[in-house]
Amino acid sequence: MPYDKGEAVLLTWPSGPADVPGAVYQVYAASGKDWVKVEEFPAGTKLAADVELPFWAWDRHAALHVVQLDLPGFFNDFKIGNEYRFKVKYVNGKVTAESSELPAAPKPNLFNLARLNNLLLLIVTTIVFFWTVSHAKRKGGLFIRRIAGLDAIDEAVGRATEMGRPIFYSTGIGAMSGVPTIASTSILAEVAKKVAAHDTQLKVPHFDPIVMTVSKEIVKQAYAEVNRLDSYRDDINFFVSQDQFSYAASVDGMIHREKPAACFFIGHFMAESLLLAEVGATTGAIQIAGTEQESQLPFFFTSCDYTLIGEELYAAGAYLSKEPMLQSTLKVQDFGKAFVMVSIVAGSALLLAGTWFKLDTLVTVVKHLFKAY
Incomplete structure (x- = not known):
């Protein structure tokens, strides 16, 4: 599973003409000899567009079925790094088809790409902070309104x-x-x-x-x-x-x-x-x-x-x-408030425009940018 702590796997396979009403997919997993049915769903559901990941970390337009499995809920002896086997069975009345077995060993990810927006905001905030500290030391202080x-x-x-x-x-x-x-x-x-x-x-x-x-x-x-x-x-x-x-x-x-x-x-x-x-x-x-x-x-x-x-x-x-370090923290907070206010106004305007003109891509992009994953 991308961007998790190593306890889940993500199974994908192409969607196609066989995904008709009445057909179902059954997902099986095994850590030993015995298979366990871990998921069953209608063939027209669980698509790539249903995955709650931002656009820069996941292709929502891919023609795929996607199933996320949290393995500790199915295997009491679950351990990160152990190998597990998976297979998918297609059932449509008397018609059945089964995929070959695929092994997978879940492992934690070093970087959560879904939180890239948070990282960028942190980097910008850090840069602004050090800039204000440097500016305060050069100018002998920063302007703060009279109290x-x-x-x-x-x-x-x-x-x-x-x-x-x-x-x-x-x-x-x-x-x-x-x-x-x-x-x-x-x-x-x-x-x-x-x-x-x-x-x-x-x-x-x-x-x-x-x-x-x-x-x-x-x-x-x-x-x-x-x-x-x-x-x-x-x-x-x-x-x-x-x-x-x-x-x-x-x-x-x-x-x-x-x-x-x-x-x-x-x-x-x-x-x-x-x-x-x-x-x-x-x-x-x-x-x-x-x-x-x-x-x-x-x-x-x-x-x-x-x-x-x-x-x-x-x-x-x-x-x-009048300590430059303290004044800098105060200024960074002010910049942060200004950024939040501008973001709220701009984000609201873009969402309104996207909804009014039925620009679904714009709405999705704005929601992902302002969402903390």
């Missing part, structure tokens, strides 16, 4: 410095394995650099002790990168509680008492989002929020000054750090 919430970080840190008040940063209630939490820690690193440079007080209350441990190293590294390691304190990151509402109540109390100049709520948030953001709003703090939970975004919209929407949360690390 108001991230641009306001400087304003928030500056305001805290002028007022002599702390900055509160919450990474949410997600685990360290969560993508929003990982994105939040990348933003925390950039905020910590600005805080260290301005010698401002930063407080990061944590819901998860593992996130706290990771954040400690991130903040310490941020202080070291701006040569302010002497200002770093271990109590910048501290554990509060792993109970959702106990965490919210405790952080609310801290915000109410210390009246920070800025609050960041970035990460995975659930029902505690409004509890935290509402208390921060009553203190007059600049509030910047972001979460992947669509159900919590309305609460952040109403109580925060800036809210990161959708993929802005995940783009923040590249946006703030």
Whole structure:
């Protein structure tokens, strides 16, 4: 069987005038002396056009009968590489005819030609990625549209410095394995650099002790990168509680008492989002929020000054750090989205045209190109 892992065989033989109504084909297989009937079908079926393979890997117009046999379903002692024998019997009433025996030993294929379209897409994506990395290094960065919430970080840190008040940063209630939490820690690193440079007080209350441990190293590294390691304190990151509402109540109390100049709520948030953001709003703090939970975004919209929407949360690390590698991954994703949108429009137009003008070949080609085998 072409393009499989070595457990199937593909039997083909020419179709012809003998394929009349009422006639059937019987397919037999054997691993020893005994023959097993593995398939029986009407003579006018199982043609080359019925095989679900793309046009570049299979000739759908060939005048052939095609039968795919998955051998493990017929032989309990099946082993890849063992030789099996096959024969086909034609039956039309009292008229019968039988082919000679043919041996075959199934083996796995190194390359699945049916997935050539996926390989080409991967190659193009890889080329685009390395081109964007090279371009970013030569030009000193890539253009990324302005994100108001991230641009306001400087304003928030500056305001805290002028007022002599702390900055509160919450990474949410997600685990360290969560993508929003990982994105939040990348933003925390950039905020910590600005805080260290301005010698401002930063407080990061944590819901998860593992996130706290990771954040400690991130903040310490941020202080070291701006040569302010002497200002770093271990109590910048501290554990509060792993109970959702106990965490919210405790952080609310801290915000109410210390009246920070800025609050960041970035990460995975659930029902505690409004509890935290509402208390921060009553203190007059600049509030910047972001979460992947669509159900919590309305609460952040109403109580925060800036809210990161959708993929802005995940783009923040590249946006703030200006790191060419991170910016390149962001650009490749943008190119990928543009490609998908263009492909959907072009593919839909071609399918519509092919259906309208009854161009079956065009319809088949488009379907195969956009199908992931």
